[in-house]
Amino acid sequence: MRIEINRDKCSGCEECISSCPFEAIVMHEGKALINELCQICKMCITVCPEGAITEIDEGEEQKTVQEGKGVWVFAEQREGKVASIAFELLGAGRRLADELKVELSALLFGSSRLEAENLVKWGADKVYFCDNPIFEKFNDEPHAQLLSDLITRYRPEIVIAGATPIGRSFLPRVAARLRTGLTADCTSLAIDSETGNLLQIRPAFGGNIMATILCPDCRPQMATVRPRVMKKGEYREDRKGEIITVNADNLISRTRVIESVKDVCEIAVNLHEVDIIVSGGRGLGEPKGFKLLEELAGLLGGAVGASRAAVDSGWIQYRHQVGQTGKTVCPKLYIACGISGAVQHLVGMQSSDTIIAINKNPDAPIFNVASFGVVGDVYEIIPLLIKRLKESRETGNP
């Protein structure tokens, strides 16, 4: 299979050149010409306004996977600080790279050289680091452009990023541009020992089923990975690696971040980042029940979650909502207070390590996913638990 340009039809408009992700088309005597970098991605065929580009099937159809080598991890940062998902990705990436016997590289756009060096200590053999000020705030286009360019140049076989608001927003642009697959929100990654393909396992249909996804014929194989599922890499102060400074000019962004507004809340609402979530539902009966949960969450160093019923009742803001139309979380401990456990809520929290459920109704479905179930009154159990936690703290005797 190859791509051919009909020189008589070609008008020399150069549309195909800008569409080509592989820099495989050049201008020659006013006409487009395809060179040996062509990956037969067929992007040019779609954009050519003259219909001058066609695919020639030479009969000996043979599916060849585009070559690629190495595992890449996108290390996202906010205000210069690398997010904890990056260390989890390095843990997962290290495992994949060792199995494939290839290098593990991290990509850091924005932030500082110090943070880049830190990524080496967390397991990266190489760090591609770009300190262009355009990355100070998150905008999709420059991220997509630089990552696509680097992938085209260095051809990794696997690229993973966090399934965070950042990773889930710009990675799709990269996949679209490079004509490759992207699997969202994976909870497990492995290498198929026979083919060497990446097995990408993810929940689908609201967590009712799990699916294994493959990207057999395109490279790189790309996935976003759910935060707090993979084990962090091993931090070693003495690990050595290479920092490669990437110069990126001509990056543009047509979106502009005017301001970043942090949640002003005494207790964290970043449900993806905390180990413990204390969550409340309609069973609390009134908004002030959340004051109690906040107090418990504060004592445990956790955050407050909520069911949709509680959010819809106006007792707490949407950003606390856990479940299908809210956030999917998997903390070490999830304490469900007065939550009956509709499927839509369960799919958002059932992969938590430990679940404690407190509900008056012994038949509440929440008990089906609970590690510990308490049939009882939240207003009896939680204040007592708070009291005992405070006492043990005061006596210094945990």
Added chain:
Amino acid sequence: MKIVVCVKQVPDTAEVRINPETGTLIREGVPSIINPFDMHAIEAGLQIREKAGGTVTVLTMGPPQADAALREAISMGADAAVLLSDRAFAGSDTWATSYTLSKAIEKLGADIIICGKQAIDGDTAQVGPETAEFLKIPHISFIRKIEEVTQDSIRVQRLMDDGYDIVESGLPVLLTVVKELNEPRLPSLKGKMAAKKADIKKWGPADIMAEENNIGLKGSPTQVKNIFTPEPRTGKRMLEGTPEEIVDVLLRELRQMKCV
């Protein structure tokens, strides 16, 4: 102002069951709904039209039955609807879906394209941004508030893990929206009448000049290898006794988990 809202008809996931023999989804008998996030996208489109003028066109790719989702959108107030339906579109992953939608949007023309942040059956959240890339226009994901729309620009609030960003963009632009953005309106009587009579355009690959190798199964880089049901949680323990006794056990477990 030309507004295009992309919607998906999805099975109500609360009702989905698995065939234990084949490991495939049993969709029969499961009610179909407009993806809940897309309801907010439709509402956003209607609100922008009310302020800035213009038209709202609803676009979906799916089987002929998806016609019902489009009529529902019209009953809410959308002006027109297009159904991309053809056997050649079957088996599309996010890449092929986005390509197909982008070809239809190119034909329709649009200043603002709005999608729900993700569909509740696939949960990928990828089709919006991928479509924007195919259209070579910017996109902003996870929008919780639209602050201002003018004839050539928009300012919105984008939900992030640690708060939100205020983001500006010129038009055309593609937006993906979260539930917090608005409350979808109910169909009006007039809307219901319009929905009944509406002439819904049905387009196939040739109508949108889609390249055969980029659509359906052929155009999809990813494949589903297998589907399985997650293992149920084992070792549930119901705690009984007085509140004091129960709290004793909970504290002990919290210490064991090093949560205290």
